[in-house]
Amino acid sequence: MFSFLNPGFLWALPLAGIPILIHFLSKRRLPEIRFPTVMFLRALEPREIRRLRLREILLLILRTLAILLLVCAFARPSVQPKAAAARAAAAVAVVIDDSESMGAMDEQGRPRIEGARERGLAIVDAARGGDEIAITTTTGPDAPLANRSGDRVRLTRTVRQIGATWLPGNVEQALERARRFLGRSSLRAHEVYVISDFQATNFTKGAREKVALLSRAGARVVLLPVVSSRVPNHAIEDLDPALRPGPQGKGLEMRARLVNHADAPSERLSVRARLGDALIGGGDVTLQADESRWASLPIDWRAGAGAAAEIKGKAPVVVESDVDALAGDDRRFAVLGAPRRLRVLRIVESRAGEPASRFTALALDPAQDGSGGYVVETGTPASLLGLGRSRYDVVLLEDIASLSSDAEGRLRSFLREGGGLVIGLGPHADLDYYGHKLFPGVVDLALEGTERASEGQAFEIRARAPAHPILEGLSLAVGSPLTQSRLTAVSKGRITSSRAEAIVTTTGGLPVVVAAQQVSIFLGSFSDDWGDLPYSGAFVPLVRGLVDHAARAASLESGDLSLVGRPPTAHLDTAPPGAVVVRGPESYRSQATVASDGSGFRAVADAPAPVPGFYVFEAGGREAAVAAVNPDPIESDLRPVSMESLQAGSPDPPRSILTVRSLRTHLRDMRQGRELWLLFLVLAAVALAGELALASARTVAP
């Protein structure tokens, strides 16, 4: 639809009649000259006069047109794509991604959130009087931060105050808030602007479906990506709070999980561990493209604490790497404790007077002195009756036929207390018992007998999830063989829910290693009954991985891992003498709720941690514990979702606008239409130039 934004100027349109008026006035007042003959003029008429008349008409048209165009240019002509959209006020929902990744810097050191704010302000600026605007963020509360366009000052202030948080974004919820807002509005025209870096990790399937839903509901969805092309993108994804003995039991080391999200190998990353201001350890790491792995960092504890005795306490350590685009994930906090030795109760059965195999015991504690980080105690199923969380961290069932109900009950209780469970099935295991009695409630895995390889053949087992902690001791890629050893039989299992994951499978797809919460299942045999796996180099790291996973899962469950946005949590060994107060960075202060858990007390702050850092739990005026709070590593991967995937499945696919300038043009088109004054001005100039050229082309003779 064509309209004028300054229609007042259209009163000047009659000015366009001036050339016509002058033309006709001059014609009317033409002098009459009596001349001897006009035959020569007549003779010229067909060739010249007609041409001159045509030129005269052209000149008249050009002059009139020039004035018309000039007047129209001052009246600010504009075209609007749809009359309804242009005329009617619109309900506008603005979703601004304020997740941690929006703090990522571009090459000029400008965080993405600035670009997001700029776009948000452009939308607010373009609002008309009758528009309703709601602004919501991906980490915000369950209501828009601001709405109604009547108070534009407030809207502008709201947008200006939006900054990148330390929280992961929940785009799906933000879009749902937008949908609810639009649903409540009485206005018929609906617009949704999504300002984000469109991280693939944030734009989940649910978020994509919400976009399609909004589109299908008739809302005009506009995607405004704020991205930078800075390539390096690595992160410290996790820290193992437990110190470990160094190689050959010498010294200590801590483990940091590093990830390279870029599509190219990382540069040599320098990773440093600090205790306060003192550097206590570190190392250099190079990561392949898209690689995620644990790196061991040698720690010289005395450099920080000054005394080996400090190891026994809890020490807040910061691990940092070279900074890239997203600085927040290049530093991570951890409270390291004394070197942890996992206490493993290994349950075996001797059969036909033959002692049980000792492969797992040797794999975990070859020196039998706990120096490898594992203290292994071997027992029979009856030993489970004395099982307690205070005594053991992990139970390892090795080819046990079945458990008595008492032992099973004790084992389940142990799991509830946060203990870990590793099960190695084997030729003697009663699969019916495991599948139907022990596994329900422990791991969603059905067992369907034993699968044996053909005579003289063996199963080839491959890593299906090579980045899984169980396989962290093995450098594997997806689909690469786990070992060259021969595996002649496996228990035939079938995963029945997403809570269990096949980490290693045969080439035929049978699960060999299954991971679940607190539980690791090995569907082969830990002995040499079903092949020569115990003799391969992969056996030791695999067994340790299975035990570590079970123990770590227990640790996670106990809430030792604190994330920004969640209440800081700490484990207290003894009951606090009074109320527990939590203090943290940026003047954070909160009360904590204390409850008993299996191995002591668990203190949970009442308020969520707003930023990463150390949060100190004080009881009776004294420091009782320290919790390390880190951002959710999900925000580290900056790779965006493809716009095509967001535009699919909608009858009116969302439009993607890359630059602020294009956005302003789009908004102008939507609100006021596409302004054409410049075009009109240019056309007027062209008309005038044409008039001048035509007029100067006269054949004037002296």
Add this chain to the structure above:
Amino acid sequence: MAKTSQRLLDPHFVSKLARLDLRARLVVDGFLTGLHKSPYHGFSVEFAEHRQYMPGDPLRHLDWKVLAKSDRKYLKQYEEETNLRATLLIDTSASMSYSSHGLTKLDYARQLAASLAYLMLRQKDAVGMYAFANGRGELIPPRSTPSHLRQLLVLLERLEAAGGTDFASSLHALAERVKQRGLIVILSDLLDDTERIASAIHHFRHRKHEVLVFHVLDPQETTFQFEREATYIDLESGDRVTTRPQELRVDYRSRVKGWMDKIREFCVEKQADYVAVSTDTPYDRALLEYLSKRARLL
């Protein structure tokens, strides 16, 4: 009358012409003696020869003395010195009334005709006059008496420009009426179809007349120096053309020049003399240039 003569005949101009003789190039019929050789053996003053009487010859030319002496019939023949018989043809069509600077083309033609008449009468040539327009004309036959000048001047005084030219019809009609060969002097703007003009001149030449064409034009007709856009009305047909002179000037001039060249060419072709005069050209200069050229030709 004297006043009319003074107005029509500029004494200064006439005194200039008096130094030159206007001599007819061709031998024409005439009764008066002059400077011109007649091709006819007429009956003038100077005896030439006798010839035998033939039945049908007029008896009044018999030499009665010879008849009395010898009883033979002889006719007396004289070699006469004849004068020029000139007829001044004046175009009085409406287009001749045009003037861009006070003097109309008709005024100019009128004065030029009076000058020529005076000149010719001084030479004892017979001068006639034919004022024509619209296919018709008023003829005063040529005479050489001095008093004839008055009659001519009276006619000239009466002339008024009106009507169309119809040049050819008028001249064809005159050509039929003027039997004796002589000089035909045409004073006109020749605004007619050039083919018809050529046909008329050819008619005179066919009857052995000497033809002299004074092409009288106003300077504006050749230069078209108008400045502003105007509606131009044809004085004869009333046709109107509105145009911008500055746009057409070059082409107009070119076309007028082509037209004049064409007239000049067919005049040359018909052995007629063509003199283009503008109403701002002094009479003396126009006549002197012409007479000088005639003198060179004789």
